[in-house]
Each structure stands twice: as C-alpha cells, then as structure tokens.
Amino acid sequence: MNNQQWTGWSSGAQQAEQHYLVEPRYLAGGGNLHHVADFLRASGWSDKSKTGGPLVFDSPDKSVRIGYDPYTQPGGWTISANPADGQEAWHATFTRQTPVEIVAGFTDALTRPRSAHAPNAWGPLQEQRWQTEQGQHFTAMSPDGGAWLQYHQSQPGQALWWAGARNEHGRIWDASFTASTPMHLIESFSAALADPQQVMRPRGHVPPSTRIRTTSVSVRPDELSAWQQARVTAARAATWARASWATTRPRHTTATGPHTQAGGRTRR
Template sequence: MKRQQRNSWGPTHQQAEQHYLVEPRHLAGGGDLRHVTEYLRASGWKDRSKSRGPIVFDSPDRMVRVGFDPTTPPGGWAIRANATKYQDAWHAILGPQVPVEIVAGFTDALTKPRSAHAPDVWEPLQQRGWKTKQGAHFTATSPDGNAFMQFHRSAPGQAHWWAGARTEHGRTWDATFTPTTPMHLLQSFSAALADPQPVMRPRGHVPHSTRIRTTSVSVLPSELGTWQQARITAARAAAWARTAWATTQPRRAPAASAYASRTGSAR
C-alpha cells in the first residue's frame, strides 16, 4: 500500500480520459483514498501502513491516528485521539463509502491550528439551505432529503454525533463521532458535507442512482495531476510555515528557569 500511495498521480500518457462531475457530493461514493492520505503525508504525518495491510497514519505528536481498513467490520475510516490535559479522548468512525472529499474536511482540520472563533457545527449546513429540526435529537437534513447530520441522544448521559446519506437503494454510508470530538473538527466535517461543489470520479466509479446528477468531462492525466498536486503543495507549505514559526520562537523562559535551578534560586 505504501509504495502504491507514493506513486505520482495518474498515468504518464497524455490521452484525455472520461471523468464525471458528480453532485450532490454526499452520494458520489468513496473516491481515491490518496485525497486524504497524501495530504496527511505532506503535512508531516507518519505513514505506518504495512504492505498489503490497512492504511495507518500518526500525527507528528503521536496523539492522533487515522486508519482505513475495508476488511475489518465496520470497515472504512477509524480516527482516534488520546486524551490530553485540555481534551478528552475521542474517536470517529466513517464508512468506506463516505466521499473522500468529506472525510478530508475532517482530517485536513487535524493538521491545522484551531481557529480562535467559537465553532458552530450547524452554521455551514444552515448557510447551504439544510433544514434543522429540534426533537428528541437535533437534526439537519440536506435540501434533497438524502443526507443528514444529527446530535443523537440515546439515553441520559449518552450521546453521539451521527451523519449519513441514502439513495433509493438504501443507506449509502454512516459516520459517527463521540460527543468529546472537538467541535472545530465537526464544523469542518459539516462544511465539507454541505459544500455544493461537485466532485470528480473516473468512469466506472460513479454509483448507480437516479438521485445523482453527472456531467461528463474529458481530462488529461497531466491536468488531473496538477489539480491534485496543488492540494499537496498547499499542505507542505502550511507544514513548513508551522515548523518555521516554532523553530524561531524565543526560548528565554526555559533558559532562565534552568539557570535559576542551577543557582539554587528557583522556587
């Protein structure tokens, strides 16, 4: 899996290939896993995947792990974070058919600094015309009625975040998040879920559903590679900026503390 993931995007020949722009994105199917994994790699995450085994990436501080395993029930994406001084442990499970563009809304946010603004999970949905309903659970439903996001209370003291989509064939995917999941990550997920922009899928990878709208486009492999590489370049630039900022910060306070300790004046 590692070697396959590190290959350049797309074939090297320059014959145009048929792709489809699919909307709504929540019904577009899983997509290319590299959309998620190559961004994590470019952001400095450690690839711990084994050959022919599940995909596993660890954050630089080893506090968060992102994995993808289609064979172990329930299959799909499993994201887990250890507890810290300021944050309880949390985990998220996203089915294998959650579109990678929506998964990336969540996983990309793991690589970025948290905004100073208070997060609101429902705001991106409401801005895109999703209907909200207050009942036993607070639920937002997409304008087409085929996707939802919900804060689900199953019993006193028991709750979880839940999202999903369905077609005329039944449920397509589910995603669940513990109530301790950081709100800014959930807001990034809901923003990606509600994004009205179509997503691209190659021929043969578009789900069969009358609820999907498609537009056929011819794309050169070089064009596809350029679009995908731009996303990777942005991740690398952001990772470099964070590292550069951290290494240029003054370390006067620790040095003063160490000096005071050696001279016996500390405390």
C-alpha cells in the same frame, strides 16, 4: 448528463480520459484514498501502513491515529485520539463509501491549528439551507433529504454525533463521532458535507442513482496529477510555515542580565 471539455488546465498531447463531476457530493461514492492519505503524509503525519494492509497514520505528536481498513466489516475509516491537555479521548468512524472529500473535511482539520473563533457545527449546514429540527435529537437535513447530521442523545449522559447519506437504494454511508470529539472538527466535517462543489470520479466509479447529477469532462492524466499535486503542495507549504514560525518566534529575554523582565507577557 452534460458533456463538456475540462478547461481547468492547459492543453497537451496526452490522451484525455473521461471523468465525471458529481453532485451532490455526498452521493458520489468513496473516491481515491490518496486524497486523504497524501495530504496527511505531506502534513508531517507518520505513515505506519504496511504493504497490502490497512492504511495507518499517526499525528506528529502521536496523540491521534487515523486508519482505513477495507478488509473488516463494515470497514472504513477510524480516527482515535488519546486524552491530552484537558481534552477527553474521542473516536470517529466513516464507513467505506463515505466520499473522501468529506472524510478530508475532518482529517485535514486535524493537521491545522484550531481557529480562535467559537465553532458551530450547524452553521455550514444552515448556510446551505439545510433544515434543522429540534426534538429528542437535534437534526439537520439536506434540502433533498439525502444527507443528515444529528446530535443523537439516547439517554441522559449518552450522546453521539451521527451523519450519513442515502439514495433511492437505501443508506450509502454512515459517520459517527463520540460526544467528546472537538467541536471544530465536527464543524469542518459539516462544512465538507454541505459543500455544493462537485467532486470528480473516473468513468466506472459513479454510483448508479437517479438522485445524482453528472457532467462528463475530458481530463488528461497529467492534468489530474497536477490537481492532486496542488493539494499536496499546499499541505507541505502550510507544514513548513508552521515549523518555521515555531523555530523563529521571539523569545522573551532581557538585555541587561539573567533576571526575568518585570511585566513580561505570558505565552499562551
């Protein structure tokens, strides 16, 4: 274990607290739920949660619901989408110990417009030298064997995406996605899963495992708050920009009368 002074923010008079930078991130434990919830709220999602109860968020168009329930077994995150615009209904789950940074890879993507590029769920994993195996199920495995993503086909016409992580004590968490889950969301999830960037956990919240590497850092409460707020601010700015564009984009009108202009472009 290394020890160092966290230098990401300016110094001050507050008492620093010990945290740990943990890698690989898929073995870091669940983390702070606000990492996901605050971003959704800042992105315009409706918070339907009740005090003391499960977290519940609805997308602005009411087509997707995200929930977190620690009181049921196995408990964790559930994301469900209604059928819309040619897209079948789909469902995703993450068990409780799925790191919030990996959950956010999926849920953050739900708040953004879909990219124009063709999604590739395996691309981010291959970039990080994950090993792929073609058989009845197509599987990608992390270099240390501690995490995986699999397109699981139990029989013709029945398939799902399955991911998870394990350490020397056994399986830690699982995630599953129905086959109809939009591919760009699976790609965003796999990018977060394979991201080599360390994640931060407070003292007492680092899972006991010989397969993780930690770096001890001293972080003041205001520094941690500033880092968390930066993520929320970015979400608000992106939401505002999209709303502003939607209300100010040009409309196709004619200068000479009410007739439709010949040769006008068709809006997609």
